[in-house]
Amino acid sequence: MEMTRRDLLSQCSKLLVLTATAARALEQAGNAPAPGDTYHMADHWWGMIIDIDKCIGCGNCVRACSQENQVPAGYFRTWVERYQVTEDRDHPLVESPDGAINGFPPTTRPGVKSFFVPKLCNHCADSPCTQVCPVGATFISPDGVVLIDPEYCLGCRYCIQACPYGCRYYHPEKDIADKCTLCYHRITKGLTTACCEACPTGARQLVDLKNPKDPVHAFLRDHKVQVLKPQMATGAKIFYNDLDGSVR
Template sequence: MRELPRRDFLKLTASALLTAAAAALAAPAAWAEKFYREPPWRRKKPYWGFGVDIEKCIGCARCVDACKTENDVPREPFYFRTWVERYIIRKDNEIKIDAPNGGLDGYPPVADPETVAKSFFVPKLCNLCESSPCVQVCPVGATFKTEDGVVLIDKKYCIGCRYCIQACPYGTRYFHPVLQVADKCSVCYHRLKRGMVTACVEVCPTGARMVGDLSDPESNVTKFRENNKVQTLKANMGTEPKLVYKGLDKEVR
């Protein structure tokens, strides 16, 4: 083997380094794209988001009733696609959360109202996670995120293993007793596709709920996120929900 003269070796190294530097400058590294945190609704249209204004919710549970009617959710008090929790935070920091029959039966009167520091209603539903734990754990690909950002269940393909139910950090899934498959809030996908709002939004008497297109800069949900201080549930889980709450208390789980 021929020996490489020092001069040639230096020349070779320098030119290789220069070429690499020029290539990196010319095309911003393609792998960096993977870590680019641009919200997907900049590229995809439409992209559905949801907003809840806790300061407007009166706990009437019309949404719970409408959801059960629209989506054939069993009427028994433990199957819900959406439900409304009541939080009662006492002055001595005791916290009580209740949702009798998801809110459908009304809420019992609060005992000793003078000791209540604050109390409010929190409607719960699918959080529309951008990186959904439920989708990740499904062994057969029966639950998935659509191109417009909605997490759906393929009821014909679901094997009923219940992994997704225990994976959802928000407890928004249940096991359908008749169909024997997992079921969850679909943000009334069949209605959105027909240009309608979800059943819960339709019947909400105070406008506490809204559904809209995040890719549209003028949509109700985009404006709701811009004009208010909004928060998601369990941000520490890294699920990046597209359901945002206005007026969310730190005690809400």
């Protein structure tokens, strides 16, 4: 059979349309959301506000996180530090006994500027930890949460070294890297994180930066907030209100 150029082009375009339709149908069939699941990742961009002025160092967040996520003893996904800053601003005294899981003993140096700084994963938009993972086991979800795939992590520890905030640890039983998930299992069901739920003073607030009705927008407008280590350009999404310059 003799085939003209016109015939060839026409056949090719038909094939293209067919395969594209088939591929699209396959993709949709394979990724149909579970029935009843109304959560759309594209509609959210999670972060947190931490108000230093409200933190009382009770350690409720640390305990709640441990209980919610079965964090192994001696390891922490969130912890609280107590800063005591003398006139030598470069060398503050920083304590965090057992991650403050049982709060703090009273301050030993009264009359010195002191305050509490709760810490957790900063869920950076440009996170150094996800960039170094050799297998794609850690990633930023479409809703802005830095997560670890527990079945895919090799336990090479590159990400633990890459995190400038020291927020990752090596899980002693699972032999993988582990970290704060921003209670992804809770926030995707309309609940707040365990640490925010247990915070008695509202010093920690889970925020959705994509939700126009979230009070975060008013808060960020009315307060002078800072992220940790802004010079690292990590795009951190944990915003601290009234953070002292001595905090690292």
